Amino acid sequence: MKILSAEQLSEADKETIKKQNISSEELMERAATLVFNEINNRLRGAPIPIKIFCGIGNNGGDGLVVARHLIQHGYNVTVYVVNYSDKRSEDFLANYEKLKEITNNWPQVIKKEDDFPEINIGDFVIDAIFGIGLNRPIEGWVAKLVEEINHSKAFTLAVDMPSGLFADKASEKNSAIIEANYTLSFQSPKLVFFLPETMDYVGDLQVLDIGLDREFIGRIKSKTFLIGKQQALSLYLPRKKNSHKGDYGSVLIAGGSYGKIGSVLLTATAALRSGTGLCSLYIPKCGYNIIQTGLPEAMVVTDPDHEILTTYPKDFKADVVCFGMGAGTSFNTVKALKELLELMDKPVVIDADGLNILSENNDLLKLLPENSVLTPHPGELKRLVGAWKDDFHKLDLVKEFSSKYKVIVVIKGAHSLTIDRDNVYVNNTGNPGMATAGSGDVLSGVITSLIGQGYEPVNATVLGIYLHGLSGDISAEELGYEGVLAGDIAKNIGKALSKIFEKDATESDIN
Numbered sequence: 161m162k163i164l165s166a167e168q169l170s171e172a173d174k175e176t177i178k179k180q181n182i183s184s185e186e187l188m189e190r191a192a193t194l195v196f197n198e199i200n201n202r203l204r205g206a207p208i209p210i211k212i213f214c215g216i217g218n219n220g221g222d223g224l225v226v227a228r229h230l231i232q233h234g235y236n237v238t239v240y241v242v243n244y245s246d247k248r249s250e251d252f253l254a255n256y257e258k259l260k261e262i263t264n265n266w267p268q269v270i271k272k273e274d275d276f277p278e279i280n281i282g283d284f285v286i287d288a289i290f291g292i293g294l295n296r297p298i299e300g301w302v303a304k305l306v307e308e309i310n311h312s313k314a315f316t317l318a319v320d321m322p323s324g325l326f327a328d329k330a331s332e333k334n335s336a337i338i339e340a341n342y343t344l345s346f347q348s349p350k351l352v353f354f355l356p357e358t359m360d361y362v363g364d365l366q367v368l369d370i371g372l373d374r375e376f377i378g379r380i381k382s383k384t385f386l387i388g389k390q391q392a393l394s395l396y397l398p399r400k401k402n403s404h405k406g407d408y409g410s411v412l413i414a415g416g417s418y419g420k421i422g423s424v425l426l427t428a429t430a431a432l433r434s435g436t437g438l439c440s441l442y443i444p445k446c447g448y449n450i451i452q453t454g455l456p457e458a459m460v461v462t463d464p465d466h467e468i469l470t471t472y473p474k475d476f477k478a479d480v481v482c483f484g485m486g487a488g489t490s491f492n493t494v495k496a497l498k499e500l501l502e503l504m505d506k507p508v509v510i511d512a513d514g515l516n517i518l519s520e521n522n523d524l525l526k527l528l529p530e531n532s533v534l535t536p537h538p539g540e541l542k543r544l545v546g547a548w549k550d551d552f553h554k555l556d557l558v559k560e561f562s563s564k565y566k567v568i569v570v571i572k573g574a575h576s577l578t579i580d581r582d583n584v585y586v587n588n589t590g591n592p593g594m595a596t597a598g599s600g601d602v603l604s605g606v607i608t609s610l611i612g613q614g615y616e617p618v619n620a621t622v623l624g625i626y627l628h629g630l631s632g633d634i635s636a637e638e639l640g641y642e643g644v645l646a647g648d649i650a651k652n653i654g655k656a657l658s659k660i661f662e663k664d665a666t667e668s669d670i671n
């Protein structure tokens with residue numbers, strides 16, 4: 161699914177109005193009625209106090225439409241107009257009149273702090289103050305009202321976006337932003353919903369299809385995508401009945417050091433569980449018995465050294481090599497990575513200490529084969545591209561790095577991002593149970609395996625991250641967040657793959 165900018169969404173609104181020959185007020189009615197339906201389905205007539213805070217633009221207009229429907233269905237509703245300016249939008253005004261026609265309980269206008277109502281923990285708050293039209297941080301008494309709403313701990317539902325968030329740029333530190341429990345967003349999720357500095361404001365997310373013109377949206381050039389089940393399915397390469405292990409890639413996983421052999425064991429297990437035909441490991445001698453016992457399906461080649469990697473086996477023929485987990489950054493291990501990079505003309509996957517070596521030895525970066533995949537977590541990323549001011553600056557730095565070295569970079573996190581030059585693919589599977597040692601090693605195994613099976617590196621990365629997260633979700637369902645081990649994520653990759661073919665797979669509403 162494309163992630164659209166605020167500007168693209170406004171254009172889509174205008175184009176829809178023209179093509180469907182409707183007024184903007186009718187589009188607002190359509191969008192806000194969907195919000196009402198969702199609320200009504202959940203509240204089922206419950207008499208709890210509903211407090212709707214409406215701005216004076218179109219987001220506020222949505223709030224007024226929702227209020228009208230809720231009142232007509234007998235809900236206990238109070239509407240507050242957050243009168244931050246006198247420039248009320250036309251559709252706001254039209255709906256203000258419509259609301260006054262159906263109730264004697266007219267909206268209360270807030271113009272200063274003294275006008276704030278009491279907000280209690282048991283209230284149901286609807287935030288329709290600002291949507292995609294926000295163009296500067298919320299200030300003054302409106303900022304205080306936002307703080308008051310947050311402070312109340314009342315359940316808060318944001319219409320389109322939590323007020324105070326920009327759709328596609330970073331917020332200043334300490335800005336006033338609604339901390340929503342639930343966000344009902346129109347047509348396209350916004351990029352900020354998935355970035356670490358802003359995702360916590362969104363709560364649970366649901367995207368409503370408000371029927372904006374499909375043909376126009378299809379034509380919009382977006383370089384940012386949310387990866388859901390449909391996209392994952394479209395990337396999958398089916399297996400031929402008439403095939404053998406030689407058709408599914410020979411991978412080599414190089415890494416490990418004394419005390420860190422478990423990392424490569426996890427990577428190799430994940431590679432085999434993702435469908436690799438032949439999996440070999442290149443490890444220091446101390447890991448030989450561990451791997452041969454722990455993973456009999458894998459083959460092992462050992463380095464001359466007992467404890468670390470010191471060289472690269474030049475004669476080994478592999479379709480794809482993954483380097484770095486548990487490897488350390490000793491002088492001779494740097495030499496081993498250099499030998500690998502000088503030899504390889506096919507994409508490699510570099511993780512963990514492989515990335516730390518690259519950060520400390522920048523001259524190696526230009527040796528990376530085109531379309532190699534780097535999988536840093538934020539700490540490793542900072543060492544690689546330098547510090548960033550905010551999430552959007554981070555994206556710029558990584559896009560620049562990806563273009564300069566012609567590589568694919570993963571920014572791991574709660575919503576991992578795949579950056580391929582200017583394109584950004586946002587992952588939407590996974591859970592906090594995956595914040596456990598070794599889960600990153602598993603991810604590199606999945607990606608390496610898919611490249612070995614013939615997937616384009618960017619597709620292997622996007623699909624690999626999706627499956628890794630889905631496997632984490634399956635593991636958490638079985639074991640609870642705290643009970644998940646990285647090994648469980650590796651073990652369940654096959655189940656994750658099967659799940660993308662299930663018609664009734666339990667998926668979040670935005671997939």
Ligand SMILES: NC(=O)C1=CN([C@@H]2O[C@H](COP(=O)(O)OP(=O)(O)OC[C@H]3O[C@@H](n4cnc5c(N)ncnc54)[C@H](O)[C@@H]3O)[C@@H](O)[C@H]2O)[C@@H](O)CC1
Pocket residue numbers: 170173184187188189191192215216217218219220222244245249289290291292293294295296297298299319320321346
């Ligand atoms: N036809 C349409 O355009 C539709 C619009 N919809 C709603 O309209 C929203 C966008 O509406 P608007 O463009 O009116 O924008 P908003 O309602 O988000 O904001 C209203 C206006 O406030 C002003 N403003 C921005 N930042 C401010 C600040 N910090 N302090 C004070 N004033 C500030 C701006 O001039 C802005 O246009 C969407 O998020 C969505 O909720 C939906 O009804 C769907 C259809």
Ligand SMILES: Nc1ncnc2c1ncn2[C@@H]1O[C@H](COP(=O)(O)OP(=O)(O)O)[C@@H](O)[C@H]1O
Pocket residue numbers: 536537572573574575576589590591592593594595596597598599600601602603628629
């Ligand atoms: N809260 C979370 N939600 C979703 N995925 C997560 C979460 N925490 C961690 N992960 C995933 O787990 C992996 C952790 O990788 P990493 O930090 O490299 O761990 P390690 O170095 O221990 O292997 C990443 O793929 C990341 O996206």
Ligand SMILES: [K+]
Pocket residue numbers: 219287288289290291318319320321322323
């Ligand atoms: K809002």
